[in-house]
Amino acid sequence: xxxxxxxxxTRAGGRVESIWDTFARRPGATTRxxxxxxxxxxxxxxxxxxxxxxxxxxxxxxxxxxxxxxxGPDGAVNEEAVAYxxxxxxxxRELGVxxxxxxxxxxxxxxxxxxxxxxxxxxxxxFVAFATRAxxxxxxxxxxxxxxxxxxxxxxxxxxxxxxxxGRTDExxxxxxxxxxxxxxxxxLRALREAAxxxxxxxxxxxxxxAPASDRPEDLAAHARADLVENRLFLEPLLLGRVPDDAEAxxxxxxxxxALDGIDVAELARPTDFVGVNHYEHNVVRAHEVGTxxxxxGVAKLPVPExxxxxxxxxxxxxxxxxxxxxxxxxxxxxxxxxxxxVGLWDYxGPDGACRDVERVAYLTGYVGxxxxxxxxxxxxxxxxxxxLMDSFEWAQGYQLRYGLxxxxxxxxxxxxxxxxxxxxxxxxxxxxAETAAVGG
Ligand code: IFM
Numbered sequence: 001x002x003x004x005x006x007x008x009x010t011r012a013g014g015r016v017e018s019i020w021d022t023f024a025r026r027p028g029a030t031t032r033x034x035x036x037x038x039x040x041x042x043x044x045x046x047x048x049x050x051x052x053x054x055x056x057x058x059x060x061x062x063x064x065x066x067x068x069x070x071x072g073p074d075g076a077v078n079e080e081a082v083a084y085x086x087x088x089x090x091x092x093r094e095l096g097v098x099x100x101x102x103x104x105x106x107x108x109x110x111x112x113x114x115x116x117x118x119x120x121x122x123x124x125x126x127f128v129a130f131a132t133r134a135x136x137x138x139x140x141x142x143x144x145x146x147x148x149x150x151x152x153x154x155x156x157x158x159x160x161x162x163x164x165x166x167g168r169t170d171e172x173x174x175x176x177x178x179x180x181x182x183x184x185x186x187x188x189l190r191a192l193r194e195a196a197x198x199x200x201x202x203x204x205x206x207x208x209x210x211a212p213a214s215d216r217p218e219d220l221a222a223h224a225r226a227d228l229v230e231n232r233l234f235l236e237p238l239l240l241g242r243v244p245d246d247a248e249a250x251x252x253x254x255x256x257x258x259a260l261d262g263i264d265v266a267e268l269a270r271p272t273d274f275v276g277v278n279h280y281e282h283n284v285v286r287a288h289e290v291g292t293x294x295x296x297x298g299v300a301k302l303p304v305p306e307x308x309x310x311x312x313x314x315x316x317x318x319x320x321x322x323x324x325x326x327x328x329x330x331x332x333x334x335x336x337x338x339x340x341x342x343v344g345l346w347d348y349x350g351p352d353g354a355c356r357d358v359e360r361v362a363y364l365t366g367y368v369g370x371x372x373x374x375x376x377x378x379x380x381x382x383x384x385x386x387x388x389l390m391d392s393f394e395w396a397q398g399y400q401l402r403y404g405l406x407x408x409x410x411x412x413x414x415x416x417x418x419x420x421x422x423x424x425x426x427x428x429x430x431x432x433x434a435e436t437a438a439v440g441g
Contacts, residue, residue: 001049002105002149003066004036005392009043013080015069018107019117019158020395023165034398040390041413043084048415050091052389052406055417056425057432060098062339062385063088064105064149065138071130073111082137089141100339100385101138102146102204103131103188104181106154106165106395113166118155118177121262124184131188132195139196146276146339147188150206151181152234161294163396172255182237183263186270204276204339205234207327209319213286213302222287222299225250229296230281239330241269250297274382275331278340282319307359310345310401315359317366324374324381335382341367342387344394344401347418355407360420368427386424390415 004010004020024035042049053061069081092099104127112123131147148154157164160174168174185203192201208230212223224246232244243265248256288300307315320341327336343363349355364386375381391404399410405421408414 001042001062001389001392002064002102002107003069004039004105004107005394006040006049006390007043007066007069008037008039008041010035010037013043013069013084014072014078015066015081016072017110018066018068019110019113019165020107022110022113023167026167029167030396031398031400034393036393038410039393040408040410040415045413046084046088046091048413049389050088050095052415052417052421053092053097054095056389056405056421057428058097060100060144060383060385061092061389062100062102062146064102064107065134066107067104067127067130068107068109071133073109075129077133077137085138086141089138093141098143099141100144100146100337100383101134101142102149103127103134104148104154104184106149106158108154108165117166118159118180119173121180121183124180124187127184128187128191132191135192135195135199139199142196142199144200144202144273145192145196146202146204147185147192148181149204149339150278151178151185151203152206152230154181156229156295163294171251172258175251175255175259178233179237179259179263182234182268185238186267189270189272200273202272202274202276202337202339203238204278205238206278206280206340207231207235207323208281208283209279209316209322210282211284213284216287218287219285223285226283226285226293226296226299235327235330237265237268239269239275239327241266272334274335274337275327276337276339277323277327278387279320279323279338280313280341280343282314282316307362309343311397313344315343315363315366317370319370320367321370321374321377324371324379325377328374328379332380335380337383337385338371338381339383339385340387341384342403344397344403346400347391347402347404347407349407349416353416355416355418357418357420360405360418361423364420364424364427 024030089099155174155177159168159177160171162169210226212219236242236244284302285299291298292300304314347355347357388403390406391402391408394401406415
């Protein structure tokens with residue numbers, strides 16, 4: 001789960017404003033004008049969240065620390081925030097659950113955006129300072145860290161399509177934001193190694209599986225453009241320490257030089273302990289004169305056939321297998337952790353009080369199967385975090401679209417297991433039994 005999506009209490013406990021507080025207040029920015037002000041009330045009471053973790057029998061749980069809650073503009077650590085996160089982390093440990101803590105899950109402090117946000121190297125420096133403080137104050141309770149989450153979305157939806165905070169629409173700024181985030185990751189990796197030795201550290205990138213609509217040269221070129229922006233712009237710097245060959249032709253020499261100013265690209269690929277992969281998307285791409293994609297120029301994505309998520313994303317397990325194998329090919333020695341995978345649906349509670357999300361059960365079966373097949377074909381997948389534990393603030397889509405294994409009653413903050421939660425619990429129990437049998441011979 002991520003802080004802004006579940007905590008609420010955005011004005012309590014010494015937290016300062018984030019770009020999502022500001023953005024969500026803009027008319028039309030989110031469905032129905034929803035904001036994270038109340039969300040799932042996890043700051044007020046994390047008990048329901050911890051109970052849900054225990055109910056499932058998870059052995060690891062991913063959560064994020066809110067940067068604007070943890071440190072203020074003067075760099076001082078907020079003791080109320082430290083106390084809150086220590087309580088949650090200790091609660092997880094008491095359950096025998098290993099916390100995986102994300103440091104940047106999109107809630108940039110607004111005061112940093114006012115100074116240029118992710119287009120400024122100053123933001124990367126502030127992030128490294130935050131990572132250091134988090135490691136010093138929480139490191140004894142944290143096993144594993146994710147530095148940045150989905151830099152593609154934060155850069156290209158935050159600074160180009162304007163669909164996410166801070167809602168800017170400038171391609172050169174988005175390109176710069178992509179590289180400054182990766183630079184911030186590299187700095188935080190170094191800082192965490194020093195301040196929290198023994199912890200395992202990685203990043204989480206979202207990777208799409210894309211196919212060209214035909215073998216016409218225009219469609220192949222459109223596919224290459226989409227793959228550059230959505231995948232290779234992150235995969236190549238972070239895993240291979242290089243900028244993709246076609247980046248200059250697509251973005252232009254001037255914007256690319258400006259995006260790399262002050263950044264050592266080789267440093268971006270400093271080895272992590274795992275490669276975090278978030279996977280949701282599969283699309284068939286064709287050339288389009290005007291272009292209908294909010295991020296990639298001159299492309300259109302074909303209509304997605306059934307089965308689809310609630311908001312039209314393809315449910316296509318083979319795509320997941322291909323993505324895992326692609327990462328394995330780039331980083332054969334490194335463990336892959338699936339840091340997110342899941343499906344947004346218009347879930348509802350029936351007259352009997354139950355949420356029977358049969359589509360999510362089918363999704364889990366398909367995607368866990370695809371992961372098993374990738375493992376059989378050589379991908380070193382060592383962890384899987386289903387997104388998500390419970391329904392929460394789904395960014396621009398507000399509270400309508402639901403991703404949780406647990407149904408969140410937003411009025412009360414109560415969580416109830418959906419059919420998928422019971423299914424996932426069985427999957428976990430069976431996997432654990434198989435592991436024990438293997439270990440026991
Ligand atoms: O809910 C989000 C999450 O915050 C980032 N990855 C995608 C999820 C589903 O849209």
